[in-house]
Amino acid sequence: MKTVALDVVRENYKVGKINPKALKALFKVVIDDTLYEISCVIDYINYLNEQIRRLEKIEKYDLKAGKAKKDKDKDYYREGMRMLFEQGEDFDNYQKVLSEYRMAVITREDVKDKLYNEIKIIKKLRI
Numbered sequence: 001m002k003t004v005a006l007d008v009v010r011e012n013y014k015v016g017k018i019n020p021k022a023l024k025a026l027f028k029v030v031i032d033d034t035l036y037e038i039s040c041v042i043d044y045i046n047y048l049n050e051q052i053r054r055l056e057k058i059e060k061y062d063l064k065a066g067k068a069k070k071d072k073d074k075d076y077y078r079e080g081m082r083m084l085f086e087q088g089e090d091f092d093n094y095q096k097v098l099s100e101y102r103m104a105v106i107t108r109e110d111v112k113d114k115l116y117n118e119i120k121i122i123k124k125l126r127i
Helices: 002-014 020-067 071-084 094-124
Strands: none
Touching: 020 071, 020 094
């Protein structure tokens, strides 16, 4: 959407309706806004990656509990899992949550790449 609006502005500039200084300022504002959006997406990706690491630790404990022969060892690993669970997570759903976080990272990485591409397109526009 942003590039379409900028193309319209650029076309109007060609027929003498837009001040080049104003157009450059508009491009800068759009780029700055996009960079802020990218920053927010990166922060969220970092948060998701922290959650993924936590859930992968739970997964390792779950595997160790499954391999443990003594009930004492199984209880030890399960207690470790309980300590790492966050609200709404439990033994039955943590793998689903982990999978959803991994998919969310892929989605957000795609969004980030598209935003960077928008900046490249905007920088290529000539006044």
